Amino acid sequence: MSDITPELVRHLASLARIDLKEDEVIRFTEQLALIVDSVAKISNAIDASTPSTSHPIAMSNVYRDDVVEPSLSQEQALSGAPDQAQGRFKVNAILDEE
Amino acid sequence: MSQDLTRKTASELAQLLATKEVSAVEVTKAHLDRIASVGDSVHSFLHHNNESALATAKQVDELRAAGEPLAELAGVPIAVKDNLTTTDAPTTAGSKMLEGWLPPYDATVVAKLRKAMLPILGKTNLDEFAMGSSTEFSAFGPSRNPWDLERIPGGSGGGSSSVVASFQAPLAIGSDTGGSIRFPAAVTGTVGIKPTYGAVSRYGLIALASSLDQIGPVTRNVLDAALLQDLIAGHDPHDSTSLPESLGSMADAARAGLQPGSLKGIKVGIIKQLTGAGFQAGVTTRFEESLKLMVEAGAELVEVDCPSFEYAIDAYYLILPAEASSNLAKFDSVRFGARTMPEGNPTIERVMAATREAGFGPEVKRRIILGTYALSSGSYDKFYGAALKVRTLIQRDFDAAFAKADVLVSPTAPTTAFKFGDKVADPLAMYLNDVATIPANLAGIPGISVPIGLAPEDNLPVGIQFLAPARQDAKLYHVGAALEGILENLWGKRMIDFANELKGI
Amino acid sequence: MARAELMDYEKALEQFEVVIGLEVHIELNTKSKMFCGCRNDFGDEPNTNVCPICIGLPGSLPAVNRRAVESSISIGLALGCQIAPTGRFSRKNYFYPDLAKNFQTSQYDEPIAFEGSLDVEVPSGKVFTVAIERAHMEEDAGKLTHIGGDTGRIQGADFSLVDYNRAGVPLVEIVTKPVYGAGAEAPELAAAYVRAIRDIVKSLGVSEARMERGNVRCDANVSIRPHGQAKLGTRTETKNVNSLRSIERAVRYEIQRQAAILAKGGTITQETRHWHEDKGSTSAGRPKSDADDYRYFPEPDLVPVQPSTELIERLRAALPENPADRRKRLMGEWGFAELEFRDVVNSGLLDELEAAVAAGATPQAARKWYTGEIARLANSLDKDVSELAITPADVAELAGLVESGKINDRIGREVLQAVIDGAGNPAKIVADRGLEVVSDDGALIAAIDAALASQPDVLAKIREGKVQAAGAVIGAVMQAMKGQADAARVRELVLERANA
Ligand SMILES: [Mg+2]
Numbered sequence A: 001m002s003d004i005t006p007e008l009v010r011h012l013a014s015l016a017r018i019d020l021k022e023d024e025v026i027r028f029t030e031q032l033a034l035i036v037d038s039v040a041k042i043s044n045a046i047d048a049s050t051p052s053t054s055h056p057i058a059m060s061n062v063y064r065d066d067v068v069e070p071s072l073s074q075e076q077a078l079s080g081a082p083d084q085a086q087g088r089f090k091v092n093a094i095l096d097e098e
Numbered sequence B: 001m002s003q004d005l006t007r008k009t010a011s012e013l014a015q016l017l018a019t020k021e022v023s024a025v026e027v028t029k030a031h032l033d034r035i036a037s038v039g040d041s042v043h044s045f046l047h048h049n050n051e052s053a054l055a056t057a058k059q060v061d062e063l064r065a066a067g068e069p070l071a072e073l074a075g076v077p078i079a080v081k082d083n084l085t086t087t088d089a090p091t092t093a094g095s096k097m098l099e100g101w102l103p104p105y106d107a108t109v110v111a112k113l114r115k116a117m118l119p120i121l122g123k124t125n126l127d128e129f130a131m132g133s134s135t136e137f138s139a140f141g142p143s144r145n146p147w148d149l150e151r152i153p154g155g156s157g158g159g160s161s162s163v164v165a166s167f168q169a170p171l172a173i174g175s176d177t178g179g180s181i182r183f184p185a186a187v188t189g190t191v192g193i194k195p196t197y198g199a200v201s202r203y204g205l206i207a208l209a210s211s212l213d214q215i216g217p218v219t220r221n222v223l224d225a226a227l228l229q230d231l232i233a234g235h236d237p238h239d240s241t242s243l244p245e246s247l248g249s250m251a252d253a254a255r256a257g258l259q260p261g262s263l264k265g266i267k268v269g270i271i272k273q274l275t276g277a278g279f280q281a282g283v284t285t286r287f288e289e290s291l292k293l294m295v296e297a298g299a300e301l302v303e304v305d306c307p308s309f310e311y312a313i314d315a316y317y318l319i320l321p322a323e324a325s326s327n328l329a330k331f332d333s334v335r336f337g338a339r340t341m342p343e344g345n346p347t348i349e350r351v352m353a354a355t356r357e358a359g360f361g362p363e364v365k366r367r368i369i370l371g372t373y374a375l376s377s378g379s380y381d382k383f384y385g386a387a388l389k390v391r392t393l394i395q396r397d398f399d400a401a402f403a404k405a406d407v408l409v410s411p412t413a414p415t416t417a418f419k420f421g422d423k424v425a426d427p428l429a430m431y432l433n434d435v436a437t438i439p440a441n442l443a444g445i446p447g448i449s450v451p452i453g454l455a456p457e458d459n460l461p462v463g464i465q466f467l468a469p470a471r472q473d474a475k476l477y478h479v480g481a482a483l484e485g486i487l488e489n490l491w492g493k494r495m496i497d498f499a500n501e502l503k504g505i
Numbered sequence C: 001m002a003r004a005e006l007m008d009y010e011k012a013l014e015q016f017e018v019v020i021g022l023e024v025h026i027e028l029n030t031k032s033k034m035f036c037g038c039r040n041d042f043g044d045e046p047n048t049n050v051c052p053i054c055i056g057l058p059g060s061l062p063a064v065n066r067r068a069v070e071s072s073i074s075i076g077l078a079l080g081c082q083i084a085p086t087g088r089f090s091r092k093n094y095f096y097p098d099l100a101k102n103f104q105t106s107q108y109d110e111p112i113a114f115e116g117s118l119d120v121e122v123p124s125g126k127v128f129t130v131a132i133e134r135a136h137m138e139e140d141a142g143k144l145t146h147i148g149g150d151t152g153r154i155q156g157a158d159f160s161l162v163d164y165n166r167a168g169v170p171l172v173e174i175v176t177k178p179v180y181g182a183g184a185e186a187p188e189l190a191a192a193y194v195r196a197i198r199d200i201v202k203s204l205g206v207s208e209a210r211m212e213r214g215n216v217r218c219d220a221n222v223s224i225r226p227h228g229q230a231k232l233g234t235r236t237e238t239k240n241v242n243s244l245r246s247i248e249r250a251v252r253y254e255i256q257r258q259a260a261i262l263a264k265g266g267t268i269t270q271e272t273r274h275w276h277e278d279k280g281s282t283s284a285g286r287p288k289s290d291a292d293d294y295r296y297f298p299e300p301d302l303v304p305v306q307p308s309t310e311l312i313e314r315l316r317a318a319l320p321e322n323p324a325d326r327r328k329r330l331m332g333e334w335g336f337a338e339l340e341f342r343d344v345v346n347s348g349l350l351d352e353l354e355a356a357v358a359a360g361a362t363p364q365a366a367r368k369w370y371t372g373e374i375a376r377l378a379n380s381l382d383k384d385v386s387e388l389a390i391t392p393a394d395v396a397e398l399a400g401l402v403e404s405g406k407i408n409d410r411i412g413r414e415v416l417q418a419v420i421d422g423a424g425n426p427a428k429i430v431a432d433r434g435l436e437v438v439s440d441d442g443a444l445i446a447a448i449d450a451a452l453a454s455q456p457d458v459l460a461k462i463r464e465g466k467v468q469a470a471g472a473v474i475g476a477v478m479q480a481m482k483g484q485a486d487a488a489r490v491r492e493l494v495l496e497r498a499n500a
């Protein structure tokens, strides 16, 4: 059985910056438990000596030359921003007031 | 004439355009008329691009009149999945999070389409961030299967498959992370290819799972797909995983496949794990019929064993959410996209969390949480790390199989198109649609789905999948075109002609 | 923010052993950013050196800057590290508004360089070998400005503004292993280490290496434990201490602060702390917690870095001499006294001196001119010596003119000014302006005789043996010759003529 609990789901949601509603926490806990129980069997297929494959096609040393290419204009860069000021992206304060 | 033009394949249209029998404006208008008459019944499009499509068509006609050299598909209309960035049309990835977002840059594939001057008719619907197999997870409502409007058109690329199947465009661009091109193709009677990973640049494709995503063609026949892959493939310095070498001409391969006797001596490996139990009876019937036809045409069947495929779905549903959880972190309301303001004077952390709660749909949140779990300290080795090892085993299975066969074969999907709502509440059932398509994404190899007739029990399209070793996409076009030719001879018409009397549209 | 209680430094060292660890971030001076073609220059208008990649727009992908990789290898080699035959980039996942993708693309478990060491000399002359754990490549974040509240501080701000010009600038992070045994000299060692790193990356030419501009940034880890205790104490990490002096002060402060807490039976919180230059103290930042789960995984959008042996050996062959070795060598070769040499090093004129000596100047003459008149001129113009229009060859030529007696020091200074003003090289200026010392005794004797004749009382004094009275005559002669005479020769002749 998986170790998926509502507390864990809340913790994961906070790591992922999602403000889950309580009913979602409950539903995701159930669904994740099922999924995790199902996928957990992959550990049967492998052992410590099995190498990992992070990239499907093996390549290495792909570089670009150190050459400056055109950037976006400030207007283009900010074009999709929900809020902006002084040529910069505007966001709410970062920490709670102390 | 207008009705006729929308029934033509892209290669036929290209021919008519080259000989000036029709103009690009006529071709584009015919498709815009068709789009208007289909209306919202299929809901393939999230955005229509009529004006810019017509402008491109007009430009093609002018250049052709002036005798300028043009790309083979210049003037042939196309639809683009809405997870590729376009500077002249909003790009949403099917998510509320990006509603109305106008990117300041074109995806490399879109830039290639513009350079070759294919009129882009619009952006097609998809499951939110391409997470799904039915388009039911699109934030803007599902697309429908033109063969039966009560059924799903496959996913995530149900917009692209339904556009092509309902004659709204001869060509469409899709993306395939675990079957999102091939599964929709199978259930809509169209052709869909996932090229070798890296054959087509991913630059400008809104990433779902970076190591699995690949852009590919969605069309009504194999030759059209080949022409489109030849157009969009090629090395791109903006994509570090893009293959440096050319894979040759897919169109040549398709044309060679259409020659009589082209299947002689070709070894076709039947994947033991992807046949039999779990597959709908009519799917198996059509699949076995196709195999028989191929043998009659000179192909040789061998059985291949891929024991690690048992774990493919599990590995996939760890790798995909893990990469997606990171890829989707950028949707935080700072630089682009939606912003949700909680009550009071919230910190940016709370604004981000509220935005992501409101902006993402349930499947996206489910996968982000799952991926966060798979990567978190304490579960990495057991889940994500183990999945990367399974990936090695799957590659080894393929290596062994390709030592015995030129191409591998299976049905593309276990069933024909299912009805809306059938699987939406059961993630595990939904994930099983991709059982046959997922291994190719894990291994990076190419796969094609070709329509092979209707399942007797429900008269819905069935697809066959061929797989080839990495970089040998040409083999798929060769074998796919060969089988397509044999079937068309047998039927006396094209697969899509079965759908000529599409109900009510 | 109340100032923490501090223990007397000497007392702290009596009771506790200090362990430090240093993380130095070097900003590379590539033309373009780490993963995109935007200009690597963040002084510009906000959000003008940005593109879909470095502001993390959907669909964009990174591509690695070749020069950044090569610079990183050079740094690794200069620190005596092994270069990894295979390395890769990973994603470090955490949400912060200055991080465009909400993950930092960074090397993690496969850094490009590892297992090096650096000998560092502290002011007492003691040399410590600092073991280097790793040097890895990563990208910088954007710049946040906090508006409203308490003068731009993060606490209490009304809102914040983000400029991503700096996002994606290539960094190399150099991490030491824990450094034991520096005792009371731990703060000095920390500063000397960072200085040594700065000198090395500057000599490699891979970074502007200007600390005041943030090209070199240091995070200092400090922990203490009672003497004889085997277990390491809880450490704090003081972030972004950006001058050599502050590094020393911050480490000293943390030792005293932690000692005061432990002595009272308290416990140290593992946390990041911020250094306040104005107050000379640190304050608590975010405590480390379970929430710091960065979920590293291999960056799927980038392929492994596998530097070839040829590349590594080519970069190794191109390494400049280690700055510390070079200093040792030059001090010996030049025969300077310790203090003289330190003067040269501190004025940052080692390169210039070496070049002038190579061009034929004696070390002492080169030192005299560079640390004297040239430094003074640069200072008065508010410029760097390197920005003045005078080459080491000019200086060697000038020194040669003085040495051979063709001009004197005063004329030399005049010539120097003319060189800087663009009048040509020293020999040309001396020739053009007829500045050469008058060595024709005939002309000098005439002037001397005239001066003696006009000052009979002085003449009398000289004849009485009051030699120092000759000064007045010498002065008059020098004035008559417009300074273009060798004062020593004039003196000789004055005495000769007076007693003739
Ligand atoms: Mg770092």
Ligand SMILES: [Zn+2]
Pocket (backbone or CB within 6 Å): C033, C036, C037, C038, C049, C050, C051, C052, C053, C054, C055, C168
């Ligand atoms: Zn950029």
